[in-house]
Amino acid sequence: MPPPYPPNVITANALINGDVVYQTRDDQWSETLAHAEIITDEAHAQIRLLDAQSQPEKVIGAYLAPIKTTPDGPVTTLFREYFRATGPSNYPHGKQESRHV
Amino acid sequence: MYKYTDFDAAFVANRNAQFRAQIARRIDGSLTEDEFKPLRLMNGLYLQLHAYMLRVAIPYGTLNAAQMRALADIADKYDKGYGHFTTRQNIQFNWPKLSDVADILDALARVEMHAIQTSGNTIRNVTADPFAGAAADEIADPRPIAELIRQWSTDHPEFQFLPRKFKFAVTGSPNDRAVTRAHDIGLRMITKNGQAGFEVIVGGGLGRTPVIGKTLRDFLPEADLLPYIEAIISTYNLLGRRDNKYKARIKITLQENGIDDFRARVEARFIDLHPTFEDVDQQILTTIKTAFAPPDFVQAPVTLYTEARTHDPVFRAWSDTNLSAHRADGYAIVTISLKAHGATPGDASSAKMRLIADLAEAYSDGEIRISPAQNIILPHVHKSTLPALHAALLRAGLATANIGLVSDIIACPGMDYCALATARSIPVAQAIATRFDTLEIEHDIGPLPLKISGCINACGHHHLGAIGILGLERAGVESYQITLGGDATETATIGTRAGRGFSADDILPAIERLIFAYLALRVEREETFLETYRRLDIAPFKTALYAQEEQTNAA
Structure with missing residues (x-):
């Protein structure tokens, strides 16, 4: 049996404001990682990536990013993805604004 | 200051209209x-980690008050109320929306600014000594030359698709504050037998292959400048590699072909090109020079200044570190630190930008400069007004007395913003500055250029720091390498790697050990960190960094 496919999400930057977004199960783009569709099948991942890459009017540079599933939802495993999901550390800007307001 | 001609204004307006239409077609x-990316990069628009980033050129680092206010207005209206000043005398806005960018460019054009050629494989913003036109040690103001190069290089049809980006820096002073030896072409004004000219330095650069520039011509008469640099770049344009991005800069072209071969090609090309200029460049230069006439310096007593130095220790500490010698009697060059302890290096809020604009009008003939060390300079301040200026800066939190000290850190945006970064830079800079402020020893430590880059591309000039820090990714976590002995001045030197890297938690203690080792090793208070390093070499500093841990491992 092949090794299980590690969980991934599809992420990109939104066309207008450049914000980090995640593809959801119902073909929307969310600014929140918790809303992302968690993909655990390689063939499905490739199909969903093609879906994402065929929306140049909405997003830029879609790719698969590995995550870990936890009882609290998906969390990033690469620190670059952590910063993308969180925002900069010097100011409460970007994704932190909506959470702090 | 240089004023746009009708030609300049029409060119920028047309270019903005063109880009406005391109943005609309993207949306x-x-x-x-894929089609849009090269178009946006030609206009300085990047896509970074969390948002777009617009890089706006500040040619030769010179701004007037109206321009600074326009930058503040853009920061408020289209961004998050601040801007980031860079080592190449640009300002970067970190949060513009694609749909606002054309309006931002129009707002810039109204104050004679633009973002053209701040990215892409073109000739980038021409930088200069931030003390230009003011420095006591200056032969002549380098900005007319920088402006001539800006006009010649902007939209130059032959040089829009070079093998790689191309950076110029110009200095009119023997003390190099423009990092000319780390540029593709560095120009140092010199005189020979009473004739004005340049030492032409080629092939300097940092990044993954750091190289100190080499002298291509030890004396080039001023009148030959433009045909000669056109000869250099057209030679590079044909000879430079396009098959490998990492071997495409002119520093590699020089290494692969040898400087003598490259020089011979340039000289041959120069002979062909020279007559085609028909002295038009010299006529334009003569007109440009009139725009950079020095202000009318006044003769006035400096009693207020000397009294403040006697009676006000805070003023005295600030004037010890933040003032530089001016060419005119009774004047000083003021550096306003954008490195308040714990702040993000190079960032200025819109409120601070507006205050600096007001202060420039009140005290500095309306002139402002951006330094390659990411600070702001008021170039022409009469010493009698320094106490009032200092008081205004103090009220605004802009009177940090740390120029050239360990907390005056150059740092790139790093992983907090940059799509290329491999580690964060800003929090490391904040931690170091805060720590040495708490210890209250940075004035005792003395001059110590510390520079941090968040990846191998070296935007934070870590190779040129007496202490350099390079943030990398190792096994999924941030790892910081230290280099020692780098120097960005006329004695430019690439730093030497000290050894294995430190984790994000261990980098601050490592820097502390290094600096305490220096304090113990220096022969006198006046011996700087770099001088001590040059006297003793790297061994005692390596011991400070790694000995403790080796003992632990051996135990």
Whole structure:
């Protein structure tokens, strides 16, 4: 049996404001990682990536990013993805604004 | 200051209208991202980690008050109320929306600014000594030359698709504050037998292959400048590699062909090109020079200044570190630190930008400069007004007395913003500055250029720091390498790697050990960190960094 496919999400930057977004199960783009569709099948991942890459009017540079599933939802495993999901550390800007307001 | 001609204004307006239409076609789906990307990069628009980033050129680092206010207005209206000043005398806005960018560029054009050629494989913003036209040690103001190069290089049809980006820096002073030896072409004004000219330095650069520039011509008469640099770049344009991005800069072209071969090609090309200029460049230069006439310096007593130094220790500490010698009697060059302890290096809020604009008008003939060390300079301040200026800066939190000290850190945006970064830079800079402020020893430590880059591309000039820090990714976590002995001045030197890297938690203690070792090793208070390093070499500093841990491992 092949090794299980590690969980991934599809992420990109939104066309207008450049914000980090995640593809959801119902073909929307969310600014929140918790809303992302968690993909655990390689063939499905490739199909969903093609879906994402065929929306140049909405997003830029879609790719698969590995995550870990936890009882609290998906969390990033690469620190670059952590910063993308969180925002900069010097100011409460970007994704932190909506959470702090 | 140089004023746009009708030609300049029409050129920028046309270019902005063109880009406005390109943005609209991207948004309505007519252009794909692959088609749009080269167009946006030609206009300084990047896509970073969390948002777009617009890089706006500040030619030779010179701004007037109206321009600074326009930058503040853009920061408020289209961004998050601040801007980031860079080592190449640009300002970067970190949060513009694609749909606002054309309006931002129009707002810039109204104050004679633009973002053209701040990205892409073109000739970038021409930088200069931030003390230009003011420095006591200056032969002549380098900015007319920088402006001539700006005009010649902007939209130059032959040089829009070079093998790689191309950076110029110009200095009119023997003390190099423009990092000329780390540029593709560095120009140092010199005189020979009473004739004005340049030492032409070629092939300097940092990044993954750091190289100190080499002298291509030890004396080039001023009148030959433009045909000669056109000869250099057209030679590079043909000879430079396009098959490998990492071997495409002129520093590699020089290494692969040898400087003598490259020089011979340039000289031959120069002979062909020279007559085609028909002295038009010299006529234009003569006109440009009139725009950089020095202000009318006044003769006035400096009693207020000397009294403040006697009676006000805070003023005295600030004037010890933040003032530089001016060419005119009774004047000083003021550096306003954008490195308040714990702040993000190079960032200025819109409120601070507006205050600096007001202070420039009140005290500095309306002139402002951006330094390659990411600070702001008021170049022409009469010493009698320094106490009032200092008081205004103090009220605004802009009177940090740390120029050239360990907390005056150059740092790139790093992983907090940059799509290329491999580690964060800003929090490391904040931690170091805060720590040495708490210890209250940075004035005792003395001059110590510390520079941090968040990846191998070296935007934070870590190779040129007496202490350099390079943030990398190792096994999924941030790892910081230290280099020692780098120097950005006329004695430019690439730093030497000290050894294995430190984790994000261990980098601050490592820097502390290094600096305490220096304090113990220096022969006198006046011996700087770099001088001590040059006297003793790297061994005692390596011991300070690694000995403790080796003992632990051996135990």
